Amino acid sequence: MSYLSTPIISLLLMLFLAPYSIAGPQEIIKVYTYHDKPPYIIYDTDITDIQAGIYHELVDTLNKNNDVQKYELIYMPRVRLELLLQKGKLQGVIIGVNPLWFGDKDKQRYLWSEPFMEDKDIFLMNAENQLNFKGIASLTGLTIAMERGSYYKGVTELINESKLELSPTNSSRQNLDMLAHQRADVTIMSQLTANYFFNQDYQRSSFKIIPQPHDIFQRSILIPKSMARVIAPINKTISKLNKKNDWLIQFDNWISAI
Numbered sequence: 045m046s047y048l049s050t051p052i053i054s055l056l057l058m059l060f061l062a063p064y065s066i067a068g069p070q071e072i073i074k075v076y077t078y079h080d081k082p083p084y085i086i087y088d089t090d091i092t093d094i095q096a097g098i099y100h101e102l103v104d105t106l107n108k109n110n111d112v113q114k115y116e117l118i119y120m121p122r123v124r125l126e127l128l129l130q131k132g133k134l135q136g137v138i139i140g141v142n143p144l145w146f147g148d149k150d151k152q153r154y155l156w157s158e159p160f161m162e163d164k165d166i167f168l169m170n171a172e173n174q175l176n177f178k179g180i181a182s183l184t185g186l187t188i189a190m191e192r193g194s195y196y197k198g199v200t201e202l203i204n205e206s207k208l209e210l211s212p213t214n215s216s217r218q219n220l221d222m223l224a225h226q227r228a229d230v231t232i233m234s235q236l237t238a239n240y241f242f243n244q245d246y247q248r249s250s251f252k253i254i255p256q257p258h259d260i261f262q263r264s265i266l267i268p269k270s271m272a273r274v275i276a277p278i279n280k281t282i283s284k285l286n287k288k289n290d291w292l293i294q295f296d297n298w299i300s301a302i
Contacts, residue, residue: 101295139265171250173252238253
């Protein structure tokens with residue numbers, strides 16, 4: 045009976061283990077969002093960690109479909125994100141955004157993933173408000189509750205022209221509270237966020253939704269050109285999800301019409 049020498053055994057072990065040592069640890073990809081609101085992100089009871097939501101579900105799916113990179117969802121205010129983008133120092137991607145919001149209509153400044161969902165911004169009023177809305181100009185002379193740092197085409201311009209009074213808030217919940225207590229005439233938020241609150245703490249009958257939406261748009265992931273390596277795996281996962289009509293089924297209560 046012949047035996048392998050120790051040097052040969054060592055060589056075989058090195059060849060066998062090489063692929064595992066070369067692979068190394070997963071690369072951490074930070075996925076930023078400035079949408080600090082449900083159902084996009086939902087915090088745990090201590091309001092410290094993101095534990096659920098549409099963005100959380102997408103990031104979780106990205107991780108399940110990628111052994112090389114690990115994606116981590118992080119909240120960061122838009123002002124900070126834009127500052128890092130402008131300086132070319134953003135080490136991560138931004139989820140749930142649209143090229144128009146970043147002055148990149150032709151998609152030349154940044155890379156963009158395939159859209160992963162369609163969304164809609166709507167106007168809401170107190171149920172007793174009798175405004176006859178015929179377009180954004182109808183808001184002239186009114187007070188709007190709107191989150192600090194927000195930009196809504198046409199609305200922000202009216203505010204800057206002093207034709208619409210801004211009552212700044214810190215959250216969509218505060219916007220609804222302002223309407224409920226008649227401290228503002230109108231607010232604006234995504235239909236999904238309104239649905240979430242109507243299914244949680246707020247009576248739908250206390251509010252009136254203007255039939256004409258402010259905007260209908262698609263949400264994608266913004267990818268700095270310095271991180272071009274992640275666009276292929278991200279698009280691969282999004283393509284799979286888009287073929288599955290039920291990937292957002294757990295959020296159906298918020299996506300359904302109100």
